[in-house]
Amino acid sequence: xxxxxxxxxxxxxxxxxxxxxxxxxxxxxxxxxxxxxxxxxxxxxxxxxxxxxxxxxxxxxxxxxxxxxxxxxxxxxxxxxxxxxxxxxxxxxxxxxxxxxxxxxxxxxxxxxxxxxxxxxxxxxxxxxxxxxxxxxxxxxxxxxxxxxxxxxxxxxxxxxxxxxxxxxxxxxxxxxxxxxxxxxxxxxxxxxxxxxxxxxxxxxxxxxxxxxxxxxxxxxxxxxxxxxxxxxxxxxxxxxxxxxxxxxxxxxxxxxxxxxxxxxxxxxxxxxxxxxxxxxxxxxxxxxxxxxxxxxxxxxxxxxxxxxxxxxxxxxxxxxxxxxxxxxxxxxxxxxxxxxxxxxxxxxxxxxxxxxxxxxxxxxxxxxxxxxxxxxxxxxxxxxxxxxxxxxxxxxxxxxxxxxxxxxxxxxxxxxxxxxxxxxxxxxxxxxxxxxxxxxxxxxxxxxxxxxxxxxxxxxxxxxxxxxxxxxxxxxxxxxxxxxxxxxxxxxxxxxxxxxxxxxxxxxxxxxxxxxxxxxxxxxxxxxxxxxxxxxxxxxxxxxxxxxxxxxxxxxxxxxxxxxxxxxxxxxxxxxxxxx
Numbered sequence: 001x002x003x004x005x006x007x008x009x010x011x012x013x014x015x016x017x018x019x020x021x022x023x024x025x026x027x028x029x030x031x032x033x034x035x036x037x038x039x040x041x042x043x044x045x046x047x048x049x050x051x052x053x054x055x056x057x058x059x060x061x062x063x064x065x066x067x068x069x070x071x072x073x074x075x076x077x078x079x080x081x082x083x084x085x086x087x088x089x090x091x092x093x094x095x096x097x098x099x100x101x102x103x104x105x106x107x108x109x110x111x112x113x114x115x116x117x118x119x120x121x122x123x124x125x126x127x128x129x130x131x132x133x134x135x136x137x138x139x140x141x142x143x144x145x146x147x148x149x150x151x152x153x154x155x156x157x158x159x160x161x162x163x164x165x166x167x168x169x170x171x172x173x174x175x176x177x178x179x180x181x182x183x184x185x186x187x188x189x190x191x192x193x194x195x196x197x198x199x200x201x202x203x204x205x206x207x208x209x210x211x212x213x214x215x216x217x218x219x220x221x222x223x224x225x226x227x228x229x230x231x232x233x234x235x236x237x238x239x240x241x242x243x244x245x246x247x248x249x250x251x252x253x254x255x256x257x258x259x260x261x262x263x264x265x266x267x268x269x270x271x272x273x274x275x276x277x278x279x280x281x282x283x284x285x286x287x288x289x290x291x292x293x294x295x296x297x298x299x300x301x302x303x304x305x306x307x308x309x310x311x312x313x314x315x316x317x318x319x320x321x322x323x324x325x326x327x328x329x330x331x332x333x334x335x336x337x338x339x340x341x342x343x344x345x346x347x348x349x350x351x352x353x354x355x356x357x358x359x360x361x362x363x364x365x366x367x368x369x370x371x372x373x374x375x376x377x378x379x380x381x382x383x384x385x386x387x388x389x390x391x392x393x394x395x396x397x398x399x400x401x402x403x404x405x406x407x408x409x410x411x412x413x414x415x416x417x418x419x420x421x422x423x424x425x426x427x428x429x430x431x432x433x434x435x436x437x438x439x440x441x442x443x444x445x446x447x448x449x450x451x452x453x454x455x456x457x458x459x460x461x462x463x464x465x466x467x468x469x470x471x472x473x474x475x476x477x478x479x480x481x482x483x484x485x486x487x488x489x490x491x492x493x494x495x496x497x498x499x500x501x502x503x504x505x506x507x508x509x510x511x512x513x514x515x516x517x518x519x520x521x522x523x524x525x526x527x528x529x530x531x532x533x534x535x536x537x538x539x540x541x542x543x544x545x546x547x548x549x550x551x552x553x554x555x556x557x558x559x560x561x562x563x564x565x566x567x568x569x570x571x572x573x574x575x576x577x578x579x580x581x
Contacts, residue, residue, distance in 0.1 A: 058089060122486055
């Protein structure tokens with residue numbers, strides 16, 4: 001199954017097929033886009049933005065209601081961006097995340113100069129094919145030649161389409177230029193346990209809770225001992241499923257590839273079904289509350305903040321404020337290395353990936369020659385350090401002559417103590433942010449205890465986390481069946497999530513759960529082209545492996561795989577900048 005978020009945009013494909021594009025369009029073909037007749041920038045070895053910083057304005061739409069830069073124009077970072085590039089940027093973002101504003105812009109052909117859209121959304125490729133976007137290859141060649149020398153080639157080529165052109169830059173992508181494929185990184189999701197209750201439960205049951213049986217026994221002990229306890233907290237259930245089930249299926253080692261290197265659709269795999277049966281047993285043991293099936297994000301966060309959650313299976317970074325509140329009440333969480341019934345090692349998805357928001361220059365842009373220079377600056381390591389850490393010598397300095405790490409200045413730390421950091425504008429321009437670079441050099445001095453704790457919350461589980469990039473699939477968007485199959489996959493997953501998933505988990509018997517599970521899969525096969533979807537995804541998976549230069553991608557299929565040796569809570573030597581007590 002594709003990632004939950006990748007499925008969200010399929011319902012909007014019809015807008016892109018309505019024929020309202022800037023040029024005639026035939027499905028499966030690319031509209032030819034011509035660059036405006038503006039003077040080319042010489043390739044003389046200088047950074048492109050230094051050759052033209054005349055003031056100009058452009059509009060940038062960000063398809064995320066949480067994006068805001070309230071201090072833009074008055075803080076130090078935005079001032080320096082304008083000084084370097086001449087840009088006055090006018091940001092737009094939606095009030096709610098229902099895609100209506102983006103859809104209206106597309107249908108009325110009123111896209112602004114630059115748009116940042118979730119990189120898994122089909123709009124990104126469809127807009128490119130219909131001629132709404134400039135190919136970045138062409139913009140770089142003509143107006144930002146310096147950018148070609150700093151491209152993260154693996155990320156850039158990953159997003160290339162059937163015409164060998166790339167139309168955007170993703171933020172938060174992890175390039176091999178900065179992160180080795182063998183680097184151990186923290187997992188994306190993690191099972192966390194309240195540390196003091198965990199130690200108490202282990203002492204009571206004489207086991208470490210890393211097997212399904214001992215896990216249930218430990219949760220039952222806490223449920224009976226503490227009347228206000230929430231034994232297991234799952235993430236929000238919605239029309240796309242539940243992230244906790246995704247993470248738990250990884251703890252249960254549900255593969256995305258078989259031993260021959262063929263694609264596996266995880267919902268149909270026995271380990272995924274085993275995951276559901278385990279949660280069904282937890283529910284019948286009264287370890288999962290009924291209100292969990294209707295809780296929203298705010299309610300889940302409040303429960304975590306209360307400290308009454310014993311086992312959290314949510315995505316920790318999505319509930320950071322809840323974990324901070326619990327920590328401030330002296331409630332701490334640590335990872336738990338839960339295994340499946342066969343005792344297999346967890347195979348967890350690490351935090352690396354190919355990005356979140358994908359930034360594109362539309363053919364409505366009046367000055368694409370200047371915009372690509374702004375993107376060149378923001379993409380550069382100089383620009384990255386500016387937006388993350390501010391002005392060198394003011395808020396940060398290099399730690400030493402190796403330039404491998406920066407440290408905060410005392411001036412900045414004094415501002416932190418006075419809660420007066422807004423004037424700098426740090427971490428506001430995240431739309432081109434390269435976390436793989438930023439996280440390698442970021443300052444570790446001056447952090448509060450809670451900052452150290454949150455930063456290290458999942459790190460002990462790192463020995464069990466691996467690169468899942470190939471499983472994200474690299475679809476051939478020029479395939480004439482792509483749109484139909486994408487819509488049907490979304491339809492199937494949503495029907496499964498809203499009509500069958502909760503019934504499976506709340507079934508009183510294994511037999512009843514199996515009946516609901518089989519009915520759900522049968523519905524998807526009959527009504528949602530599941531077999532054709534799997535066949536298409538298998539081709540996309542092979543394309544992904546080819547792009548990554550891999551024969552196999554499932555970690556246990558690799559000759560380099562070694563079973564980690566850690567304690568039941570992972571390996572605390574992975575803590576960064578502090579020692580776990």
